[in-house]
Amino acid sequence: MWQQVLTVCAEKLQPNTGLEARRLFHGRGHCYPGLEHVVVNWYPPYLQIALYAPVESQQINQLVRNLLDIADRAAVQIDGVAVQFREGRRTVTKEWHGSVPDEHLVHEHGLAYWIQPKRNQNVGLFLDMGHVRAALADNMQDAKVLNLFAYTCAFSVSAIAHGAHSVVNNDMNANVLNLGKRNHLANHQDMRRVRMLSHNVFKAWKKIRDYGPYDIIICDPPTNQRGSFVAEKHYPQVIKQLPKLVAPGAKLVMCLNSPFLDNDFLRHQMARWVPKFEYLGNYPPHPDFPEVDVERGLKVQDYRFR
């Protein structure tokens, strides 16, 4: 069973692997029966293994040894391996091999982002959105961008790098926005073009509106964050605000990451509350995140305001 993890990782850990962060193995998409609980991420020169169910230490030792051998054969340097144990809401990360720093700069499409591989469940960069950031790059020139649920501002960094006029980032968590600021600085970007609003979005509409109207809006809320956002209840409330925020012809990227809500949920809500937004299609899942059932994975829809 573990052989599949090694085979898939070996395909990606090649002598020409380069320095980009990427997901090496994505068991969560149910494409590898029996390995739904296993994820391997590559944050060069560190590996992170995330386990969503208990695995015996002996098995982890074997997996790590085999991964180190694969890297060795491909002349890829690994300085440390962190194993993240995720059981329910509790997350514990252990250094399993070598040492892994508290903070580390990784690259996606040539841009730098800080990650904190030992601190939180989410390390600081959502790799499954990387292809959407890349796809948006061509639309960014001179655009005024709104990044809702901005987290560490990866969309903002990419937008500014591709010529956006300005970006307003909103996230209720001031700590992630601080990391977002450091992400912009790591890329030597002009902070005068970037605004950080650390508010609960439902209390910040006026402020957000005042900095608009926006040519591009990215909306990537959590599925279910206790006390702050429950997709079924709160997504319609966000959608209803959109007409007040957009410039003519604006582009919208709407994300939904619930295994229990499908594409139709979001499309119906959009058609119901903002029929002037034309649905253009879905972004395909990131190639490193294969899904047996795309309706259960991350859904990213593309709209245009008419």
Ligand SMILES: C[S@@+](CC[C@H](N)C(=O)[O-])C[C@H]1O[C@@H](n2cnc3c(N)ncnc32)[C@H](O)[C@@H]1O
């Ligand atoms: C899925 S993450 C966004 C990921 C980001 N788009 C990226 O690609 O890096 C969701 C974010 O929503 C924020 N959040 C949750 N509820 C919120 C609310 N009611 N108002 C503002 N931000 C909220 C969380 O703090 C979290 O950073």
